[in-house]
Amino acid sequence: MAFNRWEKRTLEKIVEVFFPPGVGDRLKRDLIEAGTVERLDYMISRYPLQARLLFHIVIWVTYWAPIFLFVSILPFNFLNWEKRKKAMEKMFYSRIYYVRQFANLLKLVAAISFFADEEARREVGIPGIDDPIYSKYMGG
Amino acid sequence: MGKFKNHIDAADISKYREDSADFVVVGTGAGGGIAGWVLTEMGYEVIWVEAGPYMTAEDFRDDVYTSMLNLAKDAGATSMMGRAIVTYLQGSCVGGSPLINSAIVWRTPEEVVDEWAEKFGTGNVINNRTLEYAFEKIEKLLNIHPIEEEILGGNNLLFKEACEKMGYESRVIRRNTRGCHGSNRCVQGCPFKAKLSPDVTFVPWSLEKGARVYSNCRVVKIISKNRKATGVEVVFKERGKENYRPVKGRIYARRGVILAAGAIDTPHLIRKSRLQGDSKAVGKFFMAHPGVGIGGIFDREINISLGPSQGYESPHFRKGHHFKMETIGLPIELLSARTPGFGREFMKRIENYNYVAVWDSYVKSEAHGQVMSTIFGPVPKYEPTKRDTEILIFAIKKMAEMMFEVGAKVVFPGIYGIPEEITKDQLNLIDEAEPDPRNLLLYASHLFGGARMGVDPRISVVDLNFKVHGVENLFVTDASVFPTNLGVNPQHTVMAVSMIGAERIGESAR
Numbered sequence: 001m002a003f004n005r006w007e008k009r010t011l012e013k014i015v016e017v018f019f020p021p022g023v024g025d026r027l028k029r030d031l032i033e034a035g036t037v038e039r040l041d042y043m044i045s046r047y048p049l050q051a052r053l054l055f056h057i058v059i060w061v062t063y064w065a066p067i068f069l070f071v072s073i074l075p076f077n078f079l080n081w082e083k084r085k086k087a088m089e090k091m092f093y094s095r096i097y098y099v100r101q102f103a104n105l106l107k108l109v110a111a112i113s114f115f116a117d118e119e120a121r122r123e124v125g126i127p128g129i130d131d132p133i134y135s136k137y138m139g140g
Numbered sequence: 141m142g143k144f145k146n147h148i149d150a151a152d153i154s155k156y157r158e159d160s161a162d163f164v165v166v167g168t169g170a171g172g173g174i175a176g177w178v179l180t181e182m183g184y185e186v187i188w189v190e191a192g193p194y195m196t197a198e199d200f201r202d203d204v205y206t207s208m209l210n211l212a213k214d215a216g217a218t219s220m221m222g223r224a225i226v227t228y229l230q231g232s233c234v235g236g237s238p239l240i241n242s243a244i245v246w247r248t249p250e251e252v253v254d255e256w257a258e259k260f261g262t263g264n265v266i267n268n269r270t271l272e273y274a275f276e277k278i279e280k281l282l283n284i285h286p287i288e289e290e291i292l293g294g295n296n297l298l299f300k301e302a303c304e305k306m307g308y309e310s311r312v313i314r315r316n317t318r319g320c321h322g323s324n325r326c327v328q329g330c331p332f333k334a335k336l337s338p339d340v341t342f343v344p345w346s347l348e349k350g351a352r353v354y355s356n357c358r359v360v361k362i363i364s365k366n367r368k369a370t371g372v373e374v375v376f377k378e379r380g381k382e383n384y385r386p387v388k389g390r391i392y393a394r395r396g397v398i399l400a401a402g403a404i405d406t407p408h409l410i411r412k413s414r415l416q417g418d419s420k421a422v423g424k425f426f427m428a429h430p431g432v433g434i435g436g437i438f439d440r441e442i443n444i445s446l447g448p449s450q451g452y453e454s455p456h457f458r459k460g461h462h463f464k465m466e467t468i469g470l471p472i473e474l475l476s477a478r479t480p481g482f483g484r485e486f487m488k489r490i491e492n493y494n495y496v497a498v499w500d501s502y503v504k505s506e507a508h509g510q511v512m513s514t515i516f517g518p519v520p521k522y523e524p525t526k527r528d529t530e531i532l533i534f535a536i537k538k539m540a541e542m543m544f545e546v547g548a549k550v551v552f553p554g555i556y557g558i559p560e561e562i563t564k565d566q567l568n569l570i571d572e573a574e575p576d577p578r579n580l581l582l583y584a585s586h587l588f589g590g591a592r593m594g595v596d597p598r599i600s601v602v603d604l605n606f607k608v609h610g611v612e613n614l615f616v617t618d619a620s621v622f623p624t625n626l627g628v629n630p631q632h633t634v635m636a637v638s639m640i641g642a643e644r645i646g647e648s649a650r
Contacts, residue, residue, distance in 0.1 A: 020484070085483060116206065
C-alpha cells in the first residue's frame with residue numbers, strides 16, 4: 001500500500017512546512033536533495049498494516065485541514081507556505097487530541113527522514129562515528 | 141548461511157524446513173538471551189528463534205531512520221492504545237531491546253521483591269538471596285560498572301550539577317559496557333561494540349558451544365499435543381524484499397519451549413496458540429513505566445552528542461513520589477520532533493542542538509492494561525491513571541526547576557495548554573496543567589506483565605517453575621512474568637529472573 005503521487009506531493013508540502021529550503025543559517029540541506037519523501041515512503045511501507053492505514057488517513061486529514069480549520073477555502077497543497085504553516089499550527093494546537101497527535105506524528109517522521117541524510121546532520125554539527133573526537137572520549 | 145558459526149539467517153531459506161533441539165527459546169533479548177545461554181551451559185541443545193535480523197556493529201549507522209528500520213519492532217511504529225497514545229520502542233533483532241536501550245542497570249528494589257513474595261507467593265523462587273546470586277554473576281559477566289567520569293559529556297554533567305544544587309540524591313549510571321566512546325548512539329546500536337548486549341555476549345558464547353540461532357524467523361504458533369508444547373511453527377522471512385513469499389517451517393523442542401518475546405508478544409503467542417491452560421490471566425495485568433521528557437536551551441555549549449545517551453540519574457523522588465529522573469541524549473531526529481515551531485524559527489532552534497539539554501522521567505505507574513489479540517496481531521491497551529499523570533506533571537516541574545537552576549534560558553515542558561517554551565518566571569504555569577494523559581507526550585520504555593507469575597491461576601499465567609499453568613513444557617522467562625512493575629530500569633531484573641528461571645527449567649528437565 002504505497003503512497004500515490006498525490007499523497008507524496010502532500011507529504012512533500014508537509015515536510016516543507018518544517019524544513020523550508022534556503023532559510024536556515026547553517027542548515028542548508030534541501031529536503032528534495034536529502035531524499036526525505038522517498039525515505040519516508042519507504043519507512044512507512046515497512047510499518048504494519050494498521051500504521052500504514054493510519055498514515056493514509058493522516059495525509060488525507062492534513063490535505064483537507066485548511067478548510068475544516070477555517071484557514072482557507074483551498075486544500076493544503078494549493079496554499080502558500082505561510083498558509084500551510086498556519087494550518088499545521090492549528091493542527092498542533094487543536095482541541096481534538098487525535099488531530100494534535102497527527103501533527104506531532106508528521107513532525108516526528110519528517111525529522112527522522114530529513115536527518116537520515118548525513119549532510120543535514122553535519123550541517124547542525126553532529127560528529128560522525130569516524131570523528132576523532134570520539135577516540136578522545138574512549139572510556140575503560 | 142549466517143554471519144557466524146551456527147547462525148542461520150532464515151532469509152536464505154527458500155523451502156519448508158524442520159529442525160529440533162532440547163529447548164527452543166523464542167526471543168534473544170534480555171530474557172531469552174540469558175535463558176538460552178544458561179541452558180547451553182547446562183549441556184542442553186538450544187535453538188533461538190528471533191524475528192529480527194542479526195546485525196553487528198559494522199551494520200549500524202548514525203541515524204535513527206536506519207536503526208528503526210533494522211532494529212525496532214514494526215520499524216518503530218508501535219504504540220499502546222487508550223484515551224492517550226503511549227508510544228514504545230521494542231528491539232526486534234538478535235540481542236533484542238538491550239541492543240537499542242541505554243544499558244542502564246538497577247538491581248530489583250527490595251520492597252518490590254517483598255511485595256511479590258507476599259502477594260503472589262513467589263518468595264521460594266525469587267527472593268533477595270537468589271537474586272543476589274544472579275546479579276553478582278551477571279555483573280561479572282557483563283562488566284557492569286559506573287560510567288567513567290571522563291566520558292560523561294555535557295548533558296550528564298549538567299544534570300549532576302543541577303542535582304547537587306537542588307540537594308537531590310543522584311549518581312552515575314551503572315551499565316553493561318566495555319570501552320564506551322561516549323558517542324551518544326546507544327539507541328542506534330553501539331557502533332563501537334561497547335554495549336554488552338546479548339548479541340555480543342550470551343548468543344555468540346552459546347553459538348560457540350553448539351547452540352543455534354535462526355534470525356529473520358517469526359514464530360506464528362506454538363505447536364502442542366494434549367496440552368504439551370512440542371515446538372513452534374515459524375515463518376522464514378525476507379525483510380525489505382518485495383514480492384517475497386513467506387516460507388513456513390517447524391522447530392521441535394524435545395524438552396520445552398521457552399517464551400521470551402517480551403510483555404506484548406509472549407501473552408499474544410500463548411493466546412493465539414490456545415495454550416492458556418488453567419490460567420485466566422493471559423494478557424491481563426499488563427504494566428509499564430510511562431515517561432515524559434523536557435528540553436532546555438542554554439547559553440553555554442552542552443554538546444549532547446558527546447557522552448553516553450543516559451549517564452546520570454536521580455532516584456531522589458523514587459520512594460516518596462514514585463518517579464525517577466535521568467538524562468537522555470536524544471538524537472537530533474527525536475529532539476526535533478519535540479522542538480517547537482516551523483520553518484526558520486524551528487530550524488534556528490535545531491541549529492542550536494549543541495546548546496540543548498534533555499532529561500526525562502518515568503513513573504512507577506499504578507495502571508493495569510491488557511494485551512489484546514487482534515487480526516493485526518497483539519495490541520496493548522494501556523492508559524496512565526490520573527495519579528500517574530499528576531506525578532508526571534510534578535516530575536516535569538522538578539526537571540524544569542533543575543534546568544533553570546543551572547542556567548537554562550528557556551525550557552520546553554511539552555504539556556498541552558502551557559506555552560511550548562517557558563522562562564523561569566513562568567514555571568508556575570505548570571501547576572495549572574490538567575492531569576489528563578492526553579495533555580502529555582507520553583512514551584513507555586519498560587513493559588511488564590501479561591503472563592505474570594503466581595500460585596493462583598486466576599491471577600497469574602506461570603507457576604513458580606516458570607511453566608504455564610496446566611500446560612506441560614511451555615515456559616516463560618521475560619518481563620511478562622513480573623507480578624508488578626519495578627519503578628526502576630528492568631533489564632537487570634529481567635536477566636536475573638530469567639537466569640533463575642532457566643536454571644530451574646534445566647534442573648527439572650534432567
